[in-house]
Amino acid sequence: MREARDEAGGRPEPHHRHDMVVVGSANADLVVRVQRHPAPGETVLGSDLAVHPGGKGANQAVAAARLGARVALLGRVGADGHGRLLRESLERDGVDLSHLHDTPAASGVAMIAVGPRGDNSIIVAPGANSLLTEDDVRLAAPLLRAAPVVSLQLEIPLPAVLAAARLARRPVLNLSPAMAVPEELLALCDPLVVNEHEAAWLLGDAGDPARQAKxxxxxxxxxxxxxxxxxxxxTAEAGAVRPVPSPRVTPVDTTGAGDAFTGALAWRLALGESLAGAAAFAARVGAATVRGAGAQSSYPTMAEVETL
Known part of the structure; x- marks a missing residue:
């Protein structure tokens, strides 16, 4: 974590030095490229297996940190090889791991098939992520209360998500994977972030995005x-609905692009940018991301975003 140090003994300054805190998952991504996705009951041949650091929480933390944000991650990983991979990746990008707990369980794993157009299908085995508790969140209360933004997703238990949202000054919730959540959690979101499929699931309606946003x-x-x-x-707020364009790029792999968008969005909101402005920046980050393979491995620096 790139924090300033106090003059007395090299300890990090207090928690308000973070731009944002991510409460969420860390997974090892097991990726295979396929010429087409299999139908039910069908077997297809794929590429050699590649293992990358991932998970929606870790992805958002790395995406923001690589852009220059000061980020902490609250979550759980297993005390195994995948857990070591995840810690090493997060540390390289300067994410504060003081609240990332080692757990006597297997680390979370995502099995990802990537098609020829960069489209993907994903199955997640939560592992240690499923053991994050409300007590873990309460112990991190000073960290969460001090951060301008807390970014949340749903690859961790819902009680932990709700506990974090209650403590956050500004909770950003990516409703992914899509599931029913309490009205209280929805009322705390600022913003609620969904893709078009999650919006259709939540509303039972796959209509026009502007109408869906309202x-x-x-x-x-x-x-x-x-x-x-x-x-x-x-974007939608207080009755105002705004379209946000994206730069046109040729996609290589869309894995983790939504997480990069949300991480960038949360960071810009933490800096005081408007929702529409933060979303426009995040769209550029998402576009830069899909030009590379993998999730965290494709996340851009600020200099790379500025080329779009």
């Missing part, structure tokens, strides 16, 4: 962002 806002969140892949995003 409908999602009516469910209670303070603001909404719907990501639309190559078509950018739509």
């Amino acid at each position: 409908a999602l806002l009516a469910l209670g969140p303070r603001s909404v962002v719907i990501t639309l892949g190559a078509d950018g995003a739509v």
Whole structure:
């Protein structure tokens, strides 16, 4: 973590030095490239297996840190080889791991098949992520209360997500994987971030994104962002709906692009940028991400984003 040091003994300054805190998952991504995704009951041949650091929480933390944010991650990893891989990756990008706990369980794993157009299908085995508790969150209360933004997702237990949202000054919730959540959690979101498929699942309606954004806002969140892949995003707050364009690029692999978007969005909101402005920046980060393979391995620096 790139923190300033006090003059007395080299200890980090207090928790308010973080721009944002991510409460979420860390997974080892097991990636195979395929010429086409298998139908039910079908076997297809793929490439050699590649193992990369991932998980929605770790991805968001790394994406923001690589852009220059000061980030802490609250979560759990196993005391195994995958856990070591995840810690080493996060440390390289300067993420504060003082609240990333080692757990006597297997680390989370995501099994990812990547198609020829960069599209992917993912199955997640949560492992240690499923053991993050409300007590873990309460112990980190000073960290969470001090951060301008706390970024959340749903690859960890819902009680831990809700406990973190209650403590956060500004909770950003990526409703992924899509699931039913309490009205209280929706009401705390600022913004609620979903992709077009998650929006359709939540509303039971795959209609126009601008109309979906208004409908999602009516469910209670303070603001909404719907990501639309190559078509950018739509933001909604206080009745104002705005389209957000994305730079046009040739995608190589879309794995982790949504996490890069959300991590970048949360950071820019922490810096005081407007929702539409933060989403426009995040769309550029997402576009830069899909030009490379893997999740964290493809996340851009600020200099790379500025080339778009």
